Amino acid sequence: MRVSLIQLDVDPAEPPAARRARTADLVRAQHAADLVVLPELWPTGAFDYPRFDAEAESPAEGPTAEAMSAAARDAGVWLHAGSVVERAADGGLFNTSLVFSPDGALAATYRKIHRFGFDRGEAVLMEAGTEPVTVAHPSAVLGLATCYDLRFPEMFRLLVDAGAGLFVVPAGWPARRAAHWSLLARARAVENQAYVLACCSAGTHADVPQAGRSVVVDPWGEVLAEAPDAAERVLTAVVDPAQVARVREEFPALKDRVL
Numbered sequence: 701m702r703v704s705l706i707q708l709d710v711d712p713a714e715p716p717a718a719r720r721a722r723t724a725d726l727v728r729a730q731h732a733a734d735l736v737v738l739p740e741l742w743p744t745g746a747f748d749y750p751r752f753d754a755e756a757e758s759p760a761e762g763p764t765a766e767a768m769s770a771a772a773r774d775a776g777v778w779l780h781a782g783s784v785v786e787r788a789a790d791g792g793l794f795n796t797s798l799v800f801s802p803d804g805a806l807a808a809t810y811r812k813i814h815r816f817g818f819d820r821g822e823a824v825l826m827e828a829g830t831e832p833v834t835v836a837h838p839s840a841v842l843g844l845a846t847c848y849d850l851r852f853p854e855m856f857r858l859l860v861d862a863g864a865g866l867f868v869v870p871a872g873w874p875a876r877r878a879a880h881w882s883l884l885a886r887a888r889a890v891e892n893q894a895y896v897l898a899c900c901s902a903g904t905h906a907d908v909p910q911a912g913r914s915v916v917v918d919p920w921g922e923v924l925a926e927a928p929d930a931a932e933r934v935l936t937a938v939v940d941p942a943q944v945a946r947v948r949e950e951f952p953a954l955k956d957r958v959l
């Protein structure tokens with residue numbers, strides 16, 4: 701299974717429509733992949749709070765969904781299109797991830813459960829999702845998580861219980877805590893004996909330099925590919941979903957769970 705993580709530069713000087721078109725082209729170029737992944741909130745910037753309300757959109761029919769559906773279809777790939785600011789029917793906002801199948805259909809959405817910011821930003825501007833989400837990709841069951849979720853191992857256990865063997869984690873993780881990002885991505889892989897595809901944004905928005913350092917970790921905790929910096933780049937790797945069962949059988953720590 702070939703995976704491509706697009707570590708996208710989220711430069712506030714680039715108009716959202718231009719970034720959508722550029723991102724769609726980057727997705728189309730990954731036509732040989734089985735799964736393409738984009739970062740968290742790349743249409744607005746994960747820390748660009750003043751833009752959230754004005755740029756909120758429908759996850760099914762908004763401009764990002766339309767552009768990403770077309771890109772997935774044109775490339776013939778499964779696309780985890782990162783997340784958008786979702787405007788819900790009652791007017792509330794969610795940080796919502798979108799997954800498209802190769803025919804361009806919206807296969808799944810996931811509303812971020814753990815909102816970042818403590819008493820400001822996303823934590824006060826957005827509603828919290830309540831449902832862990834898995835996706836039946838033809839090669840693996842994907843478990844969806846978003847950025848700050850990475851700090852909450854109990855959520856990943858729920859995804860394992862739902863059958864996930866490959867976690868997809870779009871993020872807008874700050875450079876200030878880059879060491880946490882790399883460590884937690886490996887920790888979630890090791891403790892759950894699962895792949896982690898962690899795709900962060902590049903560049904700086906709202907004065908928050910991004911960590912970049914997108915990473916693909918295997919179920920043994922080995923790093924298969926890692927971006928060396930926070931520049932825009934495409935990270936590719938080949939993962940073997942059958943490796944999840946092999947590792948879980950060879951070293952059956954998950955069977956010793958008590959809680």
Ligand SMILES: NC(=O)CCC(=O)C(=O)O
Pocket residue numbers: 740746815816846847848849851871872873874877880
């Ligand atoms: N967008 C986020 O969820 C940021 C998370 C973060 O900065 C952290 O966990 O540290």
